[in-house]
Amino acid sequence: MFGAHKPLAYDDSGHHSRGVSNRPEANVLRRVSMIRWSQQCIPTLKESPQDAEIPSHQLMLRAGLIRKLAGGLYTFLPMGLRALRNVERVVREEMDRAGALEILMPALHPRDIWDRTGRYDVLSDVMFKIKDRQQRELVLGPTHEEIVTDLVAREISSYRQLPKNFYQIQTKFRDEIRPRFGLMRAKEFIMKDAYSFDVSSEVADVSYQAMYDAYVRIFSRCGLRTKIVEADTGAMGGQSSHEFMVLADSGEDGIVECESCSYAANLERAETGDMPPLVFDDADKTLEVVDTPNARTIAEVAAFFDTTPAQMVKTLVYIADDQPVVVLLPGDRDVNEIKLARVLGASELNMADDAQVGKITGAPTGFAGPVGLKNVRLIADRKLAGCCGAITGANEVDKHLIHFDLARDVGDVELADLSFAREGDPCPRCGETLHEKRGIEVGHVFKLGTKYSEKLGALYLDESGKQHPAVMGCYGIGVTRTLQAIIEQRHDEHGIIWPASVAPYPVEILVISAKHEPSVALAEKLAIELEAIGIQVLIDDRDERPGFKFKDADLLGLPVRISVGEKSLARGVVEVKSRATGEMTEHAPEAVLEVVQALVEEAV
RNA sequence: CGGGGCGUAGCGCAGUCUGGUAGCGCGGUAGCUUUGGGAGCUAUAGGUCGGGGGUUCAAAUCCCUCCGCCCCGACCA
Missing domain, CATH: 3.90.960.10 (YbaK/aminoacyl-tRNA synthetase-associated domain)
Structure with missing residues (x-):
């Protein structure tokens, strides 16, 4: 999978095609690009900070991916940032593939535009409100329906310009009632938000489906198992929506799913099938x-x-x-x-x-x-x-x-139907049993209709010159939340188990003893060769005891670990271990490249 | 905002009840030894005990107050 989306093409001359030539200075650049742990900033922690409760939050802190500034506000350290950028890359590739157009809207909005849809009041509690030096009222955007719709109102006027789907990957601000679990619910977080504009409800359904399909691909490429559930539209308004849930005990949302058919829904919306009447004694007894x-x-x-x-x-x-x-x-x-x-x-x-x-x-x-x-x-x-x-x-x-x-x-x-569905209730579709689960909402797709386009004047002219509001959909992915959800779903007692698509680096080369020259030399040689075929490597070259470095390797959880040490070298081999399967194999140094490449491609 | 808990060295914690010169482990620094799963010894640095006020001869400890953080509930990607 990794290779499929990051082609390792060579041109006819046999030179690497990614802008690196065989000139000597290019080799210098390559060497500089080799990442040594000793020169990185990867502050791992043996013990878990006391303010982290769930595994993913603890691991992000322990593996040195993030650090807290204050409640709901985090700094991404180099390894965390690389993983975040990888999630963004997957999202971007699939959004582009689905035909969406990337833009970037301001995070600061004038209050006025929020008043125009009445959502200044609706979302008042979650919006951060500020004033500029002229005392003009501004808000930090919690979402961007108003902003894109205003854009479309200005730029789109004809049916010939539709359909359009604009997206951005940007920081959102929400004054959360209770920030929680690290990046899971933060006051500032990165979201991919997309907005589709169509000429009719029927075509809008096509746009909706395209996003739905893109989301399936995105989460699958991120190595996540997601459950898609019917959801309530909440403050967004609109007709229908689906949520993409990562099943996890620490999830903040309750969902039910049918054990037999495909029915699954958020608890807010989940229905219950018909149940036998509640008869407790004979009907003829009087009140x-x-x-x-x-x-x-x-x-x-x-x-x-x-x-x-x-x-x-x-x-x-x-x-x-x-x-x-x-x-x-x-x-x-x-x-x-x-x-x-x-x-x-x-x-x-x-x-x-x-x-x-x-x-x-x-x-x-x-x-x-x-x-x-x-x-x-x-x-x-x-x-x-x-x-x-x-x-x-x-x-x-x-x-x-x-x-x-x-x-x-x-x-x-x-x-x-006024009550919550629960474990054991009959399915509204097929009557079989519903089961209750917990989930982390990583994505949400809505059919919005014309609520925003009407209020903000996003109108287009049809073939006969008649004016209509554009039919909208909106589609969100919590990018920072997805990153943490990946860890929540993919870890063991030793640490993170990254998919290669998101891992900060696909490969770690662990030098057992930094003082053993032949090990260091071989490790660097392997790193250079791997980078030449497009596989980036983190070398743990620290002068630490082996056990210490093994523990850190498991914690950081890069998909493939190559260990280079004196003992195995004496037998003419190095070790290759898959973090996901734990499988360890030994290979002659010349054979390692191929083995590692295969493992990286598997390790989604 | 309601309920519960916490704040003592970079991290994890003890000490607070019962006031009397601030400790332990890990980590840091230096040295020696060690080197295939979070090493050992020695030396060393590091704390306005969250802030402010009060009680007292004396406060990490008691009282008041403010702040911050975490967990459970109502909101959301």
Whole structure:
């Protein structure tokens, strides 16, 4: 894979084609380009700094890739930067291949443009806001929809100029509520963001698919196993979206996937298939009020009746855009407020406070129930359809109702999917079992529609001279997050296991003893030969004990390690070890080049 | 912002409860020995104990206050 994207072509004269000739001064340049550990800055750490929690964060610090300036702000050291640039290179190559056009937009934006779409308020909490010397208000860009759309509004006027897809690889700034896990969630991070503009929704789908396909290639080339899930569009707006998730226990996002079909979704969006009605006893038992002193929470009431929370009907009071709404759920389920807000069409949604609950239900918080409520919108989770024999609040202090039957006691209720899917639920597509996983969101593709193009005037003229807003898509990859996700997914107890595509260097030559002249000479010779065929090498030439250098080699995790030492040299061989497989082989120095080249090409 | 924890040498930590001249390991520097999986010995440098205020004869230790960092929850690439 590595070789495939970085051709090692020679021209007819047999000279290396990458701008290096056989003139003597060129050899000098090559020698200078040989990277010696002793002259690099690779500050490895034996122990893990105490403020790093997850493996990838610890390893980035320990392997000397990054250092922290402050919470959510990191410096990339040489090895970290090289790996970062490699991720960027993969992204750039695939974006270019997909026909996207690279541009670079400012990180500083005038406030005005954010006001024009109303997102100054929507994203107010995450934006860093500053003023210049004239007291003009500026923000540090958390994303760039407004900026590209403004560009397109100015530059594109005809259907003949479409489709277009602009992308950039640039630093974003977000005042994160809680920066976390090193580069995973930082206040300043590098993102590849792309924006497509099309003449119609149908063609926009083609652009969307092209990005989706490019993302599959990008993450695969980065050596990542990703899970693609259906996602909510959130503050971005728009119709549909997919997230590219790296499965990891430390992931901040919950997802569910079906064990049988291809269904997978972010928990925010995941649906649940039909489940059998919740029937707990005979339907003919009549509703009964029971004293339940001091039992308010679901757990307390369930304990009081010696049953499980599943038999409860949870009654929650919300205020949606100033209107009260009563929400019913199975007692062992949590509301998914994103789903709820969507169903209600509400832009603001808050739990009612105790006073509001008292006013609406006539009872203190903890005893709310659906029976007898008047003048309030009632909405129930779909899983409650046909529910009977349940227990719920009686809207009176210290009282609950038993033998509750939703249809009988409340009548026709609005039903909707309002709860979070969870482990063991049936798949909405095929009915088989859903499993819950954790994931790191490394990429996100959205179909945006015309929200931004309308507000910012990104209009084009069609064949008949009629004006239309361009149909947009937007596509993000967290580049710095992807880098860390690679480490999170590819490490062992000794250190990082880089894919060759991203590794700071594909090969390390470890000189067992820096004082053994023949070893040093051979190591340098091999390095020069490898560089001549386009494989860059890091030589560990430090005058350290071998064990020390082996540990560092495993920590840094370059894909191929060549060890040159007196003992093996006495037998006429050097050792070649693959970091990924741990497989070690011995070869005569003349044979090493070929072996290493093959290993590097494999080591994705 | 709510809840929990931490801040002592470059890194990892002890010392704080019970106030009395600031320690350990790793790392750094110099030397000798050692050299195939984070070496040994010797010498040596390095700390306003996060900042400020207070109590006290005396504060890393007790009190007040501010700051920073980490973890759990609400947001996102």
